[in-house]
Amino acid sequence: MGLPTGQQRVLESIEGRLAESDPRLVSLFSIFTRLTLAEKMPWIEQVAVRPIADRLAAIVYWFRWMARRPAARARTMVLLPAALTAIACAVTLAFGFPVGQRHVPGAKAPAARELIVKSRDLVSRARLCRAMIRMPALAGC
16 A cells, blocks of 8 residues: 555554554554455555645644744744745846846847947047148048
8 A cells, every 4th residue: 555655654653652552462463464465455445645635734734833832933933034035035146137248250239339339430530530620731641
């Protein structure tokens, strides 16, 4: 029979406590197991595996256990916001910053970059023109 891990642990702990309390009962259980080993389990005794319901029950149990222990509750109240803040910072760092733009050979430069380059060219041409007006001898070069 395949049971979820939590249920299997509970059954094993019950078996251990029964073995400690009554050693004769262990021998009776082993005899019963040998006698019924080849038989199929009746449908009424089969346990349905419910992974989602079992997980929710474990979470509810954990919250109830935390509520009964004030020190653990206080520790959780301090550590849970810190953990959530750390996760939020990690997500912000991972997805918040844009990737630096890389120059790809053959790719056209962005329009804003072209404007800056063109304006620099215009400024340098204007200076050259002023210099030519002031010194006409350089205009022939």
